[in-house]
Amino acid sequence: MLLATVALWPWALAQVAPDDPPPCTYGDVVVDVDHLRDHALVLLDTTYRLPETPDPSDLVRVREAGFASDHLVRAVVIDDLRALREDAEAAGLALEVQSAYRSFAYQRQVFDGWVARLGEAQARRVSARPGHSEHQLGTAIDLRTRGGPAPWDLADWARTPEGAWLVQHAHRYGFVLSYPAGEEERTCYDYEPWHYRWVGRELAGAVHEAGVPLRVWLWRHHPPQALP
Numbered sequence: 001m002l003l004a005t006v007a008l009w010p011w012a013l014a015q016v017a018p019d020d021p022p023p024c025t026y027g028d029v030v031v032d033v034d035h036l037r038d039h040a041l042v043l044l045d046t047t048y049r050l051p052e053t054p055d056p057s058d059l060v061r062v063r064e065a066g067f068a069s070d071h072l073v074r075a076v077v078i079d080d081l082r083a084l085r086e087d088a089e090a091a092g093l094a095l096e097v098q099s100a101y102r103s104f105a106y107q108r109q110v111f112d113g114w115v116a117r118l119g120e121a122q123a124r125r126v127s128a129r130p131g132h133s134e135h136q137l138g139t140a141i142d143l144r145t146r147g148g149p150a151p152w153d154l155a156d157w158a159r160t161p162e163g164a165w166l167v168q169h170a171h172r173y174g175f176v177l178s179y180p181a182g183e184e185e186r187t188c189y190d191y192e193p194w195h196y197r198w199v200g201r202e203l204a205g206a207v208h209e210a211g212v213p214l215r216v217w218l219w220r221h222h223p224p225q226a227l228p
């Protein structure tokens with residue numbers, strides 16, 4: 001009876017049994033997407049990547065959201081980023097931006113730096129090869145505690161008051177934690193308690209509600225298309 005039902009209504013099966021992304025492998029498949037207009041739906045991992053793209057024309061300094069640094073994000077992020085910073089501050093917390101927009105060329109320097117420090121295999125667990133980084137979208141941000149060390153120099157930044165607050169509240173400002181703890185097999189990267197990507201409040205709420213990493217949610221709802 002079940003088989004007959006599936007045969008008659010195959011789309012019903014697709015809705016109740018969404019496909020999970022494939023195991024993480026290393027590839028260089030360029031995604032066919034308008035990465036500026038549809039930034040929130042761009043799935044980037046160790047296989048799928050962006051081409052080398054020009055700097056977005058709407059980059060602005062995070063200083064406009066009240067931070068003390070001059071890192072850049074796309075203007076679409078600023079209002080929610082400011083609201084997040086203000087509410088964290090009202091809760092007695094002090095956030096600062098560690099890193100934000102990174103071009104394809106700069107990401108190459110960043111990745112090569114990790115390779116020099118850790119070797120290629122471990123570098124691939126903690127850093128993205130050029131084109132594969134969410135930072136190239138201009139909507140991903142690494143955060144830290146103001147006056148504190150780089151967050152990756154701590155055992156678990158999410159155990160600090162600032163990091164813990166973000167775990168609880170970031171989605172309300174449109175941000176998702178791209179690489180949560182315990183999800184390394186599905187995110188393709190080591191746990192990064194400092195790395196948040198802005199996808200807008202509606203989508204961030206949906207991802208938070210689903211309780212899955214962004215890569216899994218996007219694969220189920222907006223699987224990547226390869227550039228022909």
Ligand SMILES: [Zn+2]
Pocket residue numbers: 135140141142194195196
């Ligand atoms: Zn990051």
